Amino acid sequence: MKTIDKVILGANPFEGVSYLSQEQRTQYREKFSKTDNIIEIIDTSMDFGVKTISTGNNKNILEAIQTLEKEKEDIKVIPVIPSVYEYVKKSSLGGMSSLLDGITKYNKLKLALKAPSLIKKGLSKDVFGLFSDLIDIELEGFKNFEMPAIILHGVTVDMAVSLNQIELLSVFCEFIREKYDTKPGIATHNFGKLMPIIEEHDLDIDLILAPVNERGFMMNPSREKCLEIIKNMDKTLIAKKILAGGIINPENAFKYVFDNLGIKNAMVGIAGLDEAYQTLRIAKKYL
């Protein structure tokens, strides 16, 4: 069984995400438009023993991992798919129909070339077909990497839950286990609301990626509710946003997640070498 590393490098800074300021987002976008700067951070992280990176389908990041993989065979990748914000942008520009059109047209062609039997089954003709098409498109760039898990993006998960489309999560998990032979996981910003729903529907999901931090940042519907669930949880939880966007120092963040709450896995984003030394020096104690 593939194991999940204790500390995972997140890719938010590489993708220009910051919760603190527009200035920081611009700085990240500029810096990480150069693949070498991404390589430098991942390389340093690996030297500290953090060998798994979790990322969306981002060209620069995948290029960086590919380059590093030639020297460091033990690098692992946890994809978080689909690239929701790219799709949101596409739908803003061309409307929802052009987005649907793009996905189905692209993959009907691809499936016709690679898997005519799936076409015959009519998979690409319905909603679940569209969904599995989307997964395949998104994972295309990851296929040569070792993937200890594949995670469904939080916006997709939360949207599915809110629209009573829980079965979509099951379909994702089954599809990932069968076709990609790895652990399926789901991300959420509604951990406290989602977990009882998962229990109620008896969903077979291997791991959950959710915000956990001392400030309660993005711990919905309340920090207390999330903590109560964490206490009795039997599934693998990967804590994210442990630094609450950067307002908690790494020492307190890791202590809270690993020592106080007993969570086994955490994800952390790193934007610079100083930050890498400061954060990973502490992370190393827990590896």
Add this chain to the structure above:
Amino acid sequence: MDELNLGIVGLGKMGALHYGNLEIMDNVNVVCAAEANKQVYNYTEKMLEIPIYTDYKKLVSQDIDAVVVCVPDELHAMIGNYFAENNLNVFMEKPLADSVQNAKDMVDYSEKNDIITQVGYFNRFSSTFKKGKEILNDNILGELFHSRGFSYEGLVFKSHKGWRFSKDTDVGGSLLDIGSHLIDLLLWYFGEMETIFGIKKDAFSSTDYGSSIIKYKNGLNTIVDFSWSSHLHRQMHIEIQVEGSNGFMNVNNDYIKLFLNNSAGNYDEGWTTIYGVELYEPTEFLIGVETAYFEEDKHFIECCKMNKKTDLNWKDGLDTQIILEGIIKSNENNQLVKVGDILENNR
């Protein structure tokens, strides 16, 4: 009213977001929807377990108390007025309409039929902008002298098809799409406006870049700049800077930065930065990262249940529409526009 039944018109990006928010709320049931686009209809009809119609008028055949409308701007008045006439409460995505005349009609219909209305300027529900309003209300900055407002996104860098981007039927482009959020916040922060001077540039579609100088009745000025073709900004970014006799405030989607000459209220002399992360309040449900979308929907639902006016009703939407039209008219005629004249010309 304990339970509330709703219909949604338009199942695109915003329609799906509101649908998700509403469906998760206790004692709120989304019972029907309408979607005119055949392809989107086909997918949603298979996916969702509620009746979906291609004609929005069919929604009134269902037992509903309110509707949420997320369709192209030019359809807002027709659809909003139809539901108002049928005595249904209406949440209308922003901007309220595509013209002052249509926005005014909507306000008239809503008042005549005494319905509860809201318009989707969600930034009023964001933690940083709420805090900024609180700081202004508490007079922390002293007398206000001057302000600057920016609304940017990096979305349009080539010509696109679709109602939003047409150069032929100038629908207001980035002014209506994201500039409207800024104008709504400026009205909320600083009150009634008196004169407007506006310029714009059609680079890729309609009104891709634009600026305005606005003067308020209270003597304050704002320099406004907006664009959906900003290379610097990938996501929507709204920022308001205010200079006052006791210092300065910069408020945007991420933080509030204050510089005070003298301590005031709970704020010390000198620099203070409060990040949105620090102001974060857990929300019942969060789709994406912006809690304000859920909070605006919650406000509408609470007002419907209590049968009271929302804090952001169609009259507020009309006030914003007047300024948007003022900027467009000023650019067309290359002259200063008086806000009072815009409404007068639409009587």
